Amino acid sequence: MLDNLILGLLGLGPLSGYDLGKWMDGPGRFTGYRVTLPQVYRTLSKLVERDLVRYEIEPREGKPDAKVYRLTETGTQALLDWAHSPFEPAPRPMDPDFMLRFLLTGVLGRDYAISVLRTELDYRRAQVRNPTRVDEWVSALDPLDLIDPRWAATVLRAAHDQGRASTASYIGWLEVTLADFENRPDS
Structure with a gap:
């Protein structure tokens, strides 16, 4: 999945490895996918070997030079094939694979996102x-013997209730976002 994540981010523009890492520690941390x-x-090295990305050395004043990566034609096709x-x-x-798929294919167009x-x-x-029969x-x-069955049942029910509430909230987000995207004019 990391291959697709990097290809998708490079589809948005050229980035250094450091820039990719900053995105993953910054805005990307809410995708649920940590690297x-x-x-x-x-x-990145493996993607270069497979001719999916290439890099150019970008001189930086007062800092070490940076390798800035871009998609190759093969990398662009790999990204589209995955999308x-x-x-x-x-x-x-709320699996991270969904959010990455939504994020990285959704930017390719409204129909992908929908x-x-x-x-x-x-x-x-x-x-x-x-139905769940908790x-x-x-x-x-x-x-x-060291576990009180009534207390264990209380904890298990609480965890189950939290999971159902989180899922209900997640479904609500999916519904609202889908309706918003479907009702947007084509751009």
């Missing part, structure tokens, strides 16, 4: 329609 700067540099590939939601809500949003929303709606599951517990 370190050494991972970025290793991946056109089917998106399959992960079982866990397709990814609709796929995720349909999956999440189906997911919450399936009380049934909790009543079947036979915990270790």
